[in-house]
Amino acid sequence: MADVFPGSLTCFHIEMVTTATSRESTPLPQKRGFVYKAAGVAALGGLLFGYDTGVISGAALFLRGEFALSTFQLEVVVAGVLLGAAAGALTGGRFSDLFGRKKLLIVTAIIFAAGAILCAAATSSSMLVIGRIIVGVGIGLSSGTVPVYISEISPADARGWQVSLFQLAITVGILLAYIVGYAFAAIEGWRWMFGVALFPAVVFGTGMLFLPESPRWLTQRGLHAQARDVLAHMRGTQEVDTELREIEASLSHAEERGRWSDLLEVSLRPALIAGIGLAIFQQITGINTVIYYAPTILQSAGIPSASGAILATAGIGAVNVLMTLVAMRLIDRMGRRPLLLTGIAGMIVTLALLGISFRFSDQGTLAWLAVISMMLYVASFAISLGPIFWLLISEIYPLKIRSSCQGLAASFNWGFNLLVTLTFLTLVELLGASLTFWLYGACAIASWIFSYYFIPETKGRTLEQIEEFWRAGRSRRVA
Numbered sequence: 001m002a003d004v005f006p007g008s009l010t011c012f013h014i015e016m017v018t019t020a021t022s023r024e025s026t027p028l029p030q031k032r033g034f035v036y037k038a039a040g041v042a043a044l045g046g047l048l049f050g051y052d053t054g055v056i057s058g059a060a061l062f063l064r065g066e067f068a069l070s071t072f073q074l075e076v077v078v079a080g081v082l083l084g085a086a087a088g089a090l091t092g093g094r095f096s097d098l099f100g101r102k103k104l105l106i107v108t109a110i111i112f113a114a115g116a117i118l119c120a121a122a123t124s125s126s127m128l129v130i131g132r133i134i135v136g137v138g139i140g141l142s143s144g145t146v147p148v149y150i151s152e153i154s155p156a157d158a159r160g161w162q163v164s165l166f167q168l169a170i171t172v173g174i175l176l177a178y179i180v181g182y183a184f185a186a187i188e189g190w191r192w193m194f195g196v197a198l199f200p201a202v203v204f205g206t207g208m209l210f211l212p213e214s215p216r217w218l219t220q221r222g223l224h225a226q227a228r229d230v231l232a233h234m235r236g237t238q239e240v241d242t243e244l245r246e247i248e249a250s251l252s253h254a255e256e257r258g259r260w261s262d263l264l265e266v267s268l269r270p271a272l273i274a275g276i277g278l279a280i281f282q283q284i285t286g287i288n289t290v291i292y293y294a295p296t297i298l299q300s301a302g303i304p305s306a307s308g309a310i311l312a313t314a315g316i317g318a319v320n321v322l323m324t325l326v327a328m329r330l331i332d333r334m335g336r337r338p339l340l341l342t343g344i345a346g347m348i349v350t351l352a353l354l355g356i357s358f359r360f361s362d363q364g365t366l367a368w369l370a371v372i373s374m375m376l377y378v379a380s381f382a383i384s385l386g387p388i389f390w391l392l393i394s395e396i397y398p399l400k401i402r403s404s405c406q407g408l409a410a411s412f413n414w415g416f417n418l419l420v421t422l423t424f425l426t427l428v429e430l431l432g433a434s435l436t437f438w439l440y441g442a443c444a445i446a447s448w449i450f451s452y453y454f455i456p457e458t459k460g461r462t463l464e465q466i467e468e469f470w471r472a473g474r475s476r477r478v479a
Helices: 005-019 029-042 044-067 071-099 101-120 125-153 156-185 190-195 198-208 215-220 224-235 240-251 260-264 266-284 287-301 306-330 336-360 363-382 385-395 399-431 433-454 463-471
Strands: none
Touching: 029 044, 029 125, 029 156, 029 198, 029 224, 044 071, 044 101, 044 125, 044 156, 044 190, 044 198, 044 287, 044 306, 071 101, 071 125, 071 215, 071 399, 101 125, 101 190, 101 198, 125 156, 125 215, 125 385, 125 399, 156 190, 156 306, 156 385, 215 224, 215 240, 224 240, 240 463, 266 287, 266 385, 266 399, 266 433, 266 463, 287 306, 287 363, 287 399, 306 363, 306 385, 336 363, 336 385, 336 433, 363 385, 385 399, 399 433, 399 463
């Protein structure tokens, strides 16, 4: 078997360099500011995503005593949000196609607010789980819609970092959750930890009221005049008709509304495999064991107090934010593949070190080695699988089924997140922390191999050019 996939990637890169911006007008600087603001408001969905996933790490230290939870019951409380997220991501794509990106994101903000109130008011573990599931639905809808919305309003030359605002917002939300957790740890105020999410939810929903609908969705629905008006407002050039014609051409390949069966088209299978594969590997390499259980891990490593463990976790969250900013700076310059492969390599090394720190260090030194290893691991994730997964699944799929494909990939992501979350504490009890982290390291090795062979470079390409690339069949592996 001769593997020509890497060659096709090279071809893609060459074409990208020569034609990346020739077919899309460059927005005027003052109009770029509007696009940046729109992307920033939409990215608040990512902040809520991050906050509501990260807040459980601090609250978990007190929930076990509050509701007399066993290890498995605590895993269920933590994982409740993931069950809702998987359902929200799977259905969100279709709802986004039917009702529009903007309307769905407004509904998402309302769901976030309702879930925050229910979690804060929970009087039983069952009520808390229900609240977490509702919050999870909001997270799933957000993960399947925000990156699509941002990618569809962004110009090609800035799409990478603008979509990565979503991942940056996730990391800021996680850090905010850690800071809030530390602030309320002294009074064991887990209800306040959950309730704080109400405020960004209100800002998110209110802000979305003033944003335009995606011009690509408007075109898909036959609202060409409205789509042109939105493009003119965002681009501020005389050449918006060129971009509008490209969008219309991308819809001419099939019916206006895509079907689930379209996902199995031969030309689109490589894109489907790429998105689902990254979705799975982002989770089974263990990132959310750190996000959800970092204080618990650090207490087992030798940090005795809840406040101290949460404060150390906040340091890890700060590294996550800073390295996501680095990724945003580089993603439209270096490209997706170099960052992805470099970051995963770093994850492999740091997971090995994390396992070693638990196996061979004494309790006094172990805590510091664990913190440093976790910081480096999160830093590696933050420049690779973190932002690049969400970016790629927002840009590699055809317009007519983009939301459905992204929703499917996000559902796999949340499904495997659920699997990892439900098994982490149990694996630590059965195998020990070191073997558990080495297991995640083995998965990281597999993810590097997968990314090398199956992930193309998309830097600088318009969404329509990427779609044409897949349809040309140049990504296939042949004998």
